[in-house]
Amino acid sequence: MCGIIGYVGTSIRSQFLIQGLRRLEYRGYDSAGLAVHQSDRFYLKRKIGRVIELEKVVDDVPLQTGIAHTRWATHGGVTEENAHPHLSFDQRVILVHNGIIENSKQFQTKLKESGIELQSETDSETLSHMIANLYSGKGPFGEDIDLETKGNPLESIRQCLRLARGTWGLAIMFVDRPNELFVARNGSPLVIGVGDQARYVSSDPHAILPFTKQVIFLDDGDIAHVVQDDVQLSRLDGGTTNKLIETLEEEWGDGEKGDFPHFMIKEIFDQPEAIRQCLRGRMVHDEGMAKLGGLDMEPKDFLSLSSVTLLGCGTSFHASSVGALAIERLARIPARAEIASEFRHRNPVIDSDSMFFAVSQSGETADTLGAIREIQIKGGTTMGIVNVVGSSIARSCGRGVYIHSGPEMAVASTKAFSNMISAMYLFTLQAARVRTISSAQGQHFCSEFQEMPEKVDRYLQKPGILDPIVEVLAKAKIIFFLGRGFSAPVAAEGALKLMEVAYIPCVAYPSGEMKHGPIALLEKGTPVIIIAPNDPLKHKTISSLHECKARGAIIILIHTQGDPIASEGDYSIAVPECSELFSPLLTVLPLQLLSYKVGLALGRDIDRPRNLAKSVTVE
Numbered sequence: 005m006c007g008i009i010g011y012v013g014t015s016i017r018s019q020f021l022i023q024g025l026r027r028l029e030y031r032g033y034d035s036a037g038l039a040v041h042q043s044d045r046f047y048l049k050r051k052i053g054r055v056i057e058l059e060k061v062v063d064d065v066p067l068q069t070g071i072a073h074t075r076w077a078t079h080g081g082v083t084e085e086n087a088h089p090h091l092s093f094d095q096r097v098i099l100v101h102n103g104i105i106e107n108s109k110q111f112q113t114k115l116k117e118s119g120i121e122l123q124s125e126t127d128s129e130t131l132s133h134m135i136a137n138l139y140s141g142k143g144p145f146g147e148d149i150d151l152e153t154k155g156n157p158l159e160s161i162r163q164c165l166r167l168a169r170g171t172w173g174l175a176i177m178f179v180d181r182p183n184e185l186f187v188a189r190n191g192s193p194l195v196i197g198v199g200d201q202a203r204y205v206s207s208d209p210h211a212i213l214p215f216t217k218q219v220i221f222l223d224d225g226d227i228a229h230v231v232q233d234d235v236q237l238s239r240l241d242g243g244t245t246n247k248l249i250e251t252l253e254e255e256w257g258d259g260e261k262g263d264f265p266h267f268m269i270k271e272i273f274d275q276p277e278a279i280r281q282c283l284r285g286r287m288v289h290d291e292g293m294a295k296l297g298g299l300d301m302e303p304k305d306f307l308s309l310s311s312v313t314l315l316g317c318g319t320s321f322h323a324s325s326v327g328a329l330a331i332e333r334l335a336r337i338p339a340r341a342e343i344a345s346e347f348r349h350r351n352p353v354i355d356s357d358s359m360f361f362a363v364s365q366s367g368e369t370a371d372t373l374g375a376i377r378e379i380q381i382k383g384g385t386t387m388g389i390v391n392v393v394g395s396s397i398a399r400s401c402g403r404g405v406y407i408h409s410g411p412e413m414a415v416a417s418t419k420a421f422s423n424m425i426s427a428m429y430l431f432t433l434q435a436a437r438v439r440t441i442s443s444a445q446g447q448h449f450c451s452e453f454q455e456m457p458e459k460v461d462r463y464l465q466k467p468g469i470l471d472p473i474v475e476v477l478a479k480a481k482i483i484f485f486l487g488r489g490f491s492a493p494v495a496a497e498g499a500l501k502l503m504e505v506a507y508i509p510c511v512a513y514p515s516g517e518m519k520h521g522p523i524a525l526l527e528k529g530t531p532v533i534i535i536a537p538n539d540p541l542k543h544k545t546i547s548s549l550h551e552c553k554a555r556g557a558i559i560i561l562i563h564t565q566g567d568p569i570a571s572e573g574d575y576s577i578a579v580p581e582c583s584e585l586f587s588p589l590l591t592v593l594p595l596q597l598l599s600y601k602v603g604l605a606l607g608r609d610i611d612r613p614r615n616l617a618k619s620v621t622v623e
């Protein structure tokens with residue numbers, strides 16, 4: 005979603021802001037813009053479309069203080085006027101904003117009544133005018149009252165934001181303060197990078213990682229005054245706050261495509277190594293045990309657990325569904341996965357012996373953050389299962405497990421799915437070893453787990469003949485995905501992936517549900533992808549396969565290598581053998597590859613599908 009980059013420091017060139025925006029591109033956006041402070045004015049450029057379009061119109065100007073933004077439209081269409089930065093009516097204040105100002109309609113009305121002509125349809129623009137009014141000593145809507153905000157940027161920002169309802173990550177410049185940046189956070193992440201005679205600001209630590217690893221994470225309600233060699237923090241209510249400078253952990257993997265044409269395919273092929281990174285140092289084979297230090301849990305804590313709830317959205321919800329099955333199956337703890345965006349709105353019952361995991365690749369998903377907040381309000385224990393180190397979810401949970409997938413840049417999540425499952429399986433092993441399984445059973449689990457990266461690699465090296473299937477899928481009006489047990493969430497994940505990347509309507513069901521309604525949609529030639537690894541439910545899934553076949557469906561069957569059921573499919577894809585529990589790590593692979601290839605065949609924007617964003621920071 006929207007991204008912010010800001011700079012204050014020794015003189016460099018405007019191109020720096022473009023570079024910063026490039027590192028935010030993966031998040032999804034539809035317009036971009038930047039502003040550079042120039043003695044008595046701001047150099048301002050905005051453009052709809054990609055950063056490259058902006059780059060074409062930006063001159064090579066010196067940069068000492070500047071802000072830039074990628075916008076994902078919420079209030080108002082995709083137009084140049086709605087793109088950020090937004091300049092105040094008196095040209096003295098300019099800002100970029102992530103988040104949503106819920107009461108901006110009132111602000112717009114009052115600003116118009118005061119004679120200000122709004123230039124955009126956005127909620128964000130209102131803040132620039134209000135701050136400018138306050139900075140000139142007037143009321144926020146131009147009222148003639150003498151306020152002590154006159155010439156005081158921090159107090160002007162505070163007074164403005166105290167009136168606002170909603171979320172913000174803000175970076176603001178004042179024309180008469182050439183070497184100063186002001187930032188504020190509430191519900192939308194912001195991080196300040198500490199460099200040598202330079203400070204960087206971003207909504208995403210990834211964007212400033214090439215320049216510095218020393219960072220200050222802002223919390224909700226924080227405001228900061230940033231100059232090239234200092235950061236002064238304070239609170240929206242006027243209080244003070246201190247924060248440590250943290251060192252960003254060195255990430256495994258890189259955020260570059262290398263020799264791959266797209267991030268998505270690179271990340272699919274990252275999976276063997278990504279799973280290895282997740283397991284590294286976390287299993288004690290001799291004891292048949294896992295150790296997740298970030299959970300900080302003693303064996304007795306596992307014994308007293310009454311239930312586990314895993315909360316996530318999209319792919320993270322699907323991975324959670326797999327994790328819940330494993331936890332309940334092996335550790336015998338009642339476990340369920342819940343869609344985070346639904347959870348918080350149903351006044352959930354929170355039991356003090358339950359454990360709640362917030363599962364998220366980006367660690368910034370607003371719906372998941374909202375669920376955490378609700379649990380915390382009700383006194384529950386939340387832990388994160390997160391990829392992005394230092395992200396809002398990781399920080400608000402305090403404890404948890406990093407999945408260590410390395411940066412995932414494609415909007416369609418692939419390696420994070422595998423690593424979320426891997427992290428949840430480590431938790432499963434740790435809990436099960438305390439509660440239910442013997443050392444020998446634990447050792448068996450460890451051995452099989454350790455073999456998985458090689459099996460994932462083996463499949464990716466020989467994925468089977470996919471092109472004829474791609475041809476069938478690319479022509480389809482609708483595609484079904486069916487699976488049972490551990491394969492039901494994999495079916496859902498396959499459908500999500502293909503919809504995202506190829507824009508084809510896809511329907512996923514636990515296969516037993518097909519006959520209860522969805523089968524009415526089947527026509528001769530409808531592709532049905534059936535996930536039936538060699539598990540105890542396979543024969544039931546095959547009954548569903550026959551029901552679809554009898555109605556003329558084209559069956560694409562994903563099965564275990566060497567299984568004679570291969571002949572049941574019009575097209576069959578074999579994955580290496582493994583136990584039922586680990587099968588999602590393999591059966592998801594052909595689905596990821598097919599989505600990628602169908603998207604490619606249809607000429608889709610693979611890494612940045614339309615209307616989507618990498619981290620969904622609005623509810």
Ligand code: AGP
Pocket residue numbers: 316317318319320363364365366367368369372415416417418501504617618619620
């Ligand atoms: C996955 O391909 C999607 N882009 C999306 O469903 C994603 O998984 C969801 O928005 C949750 O994101 P998170 O893991 O960053 O919280």
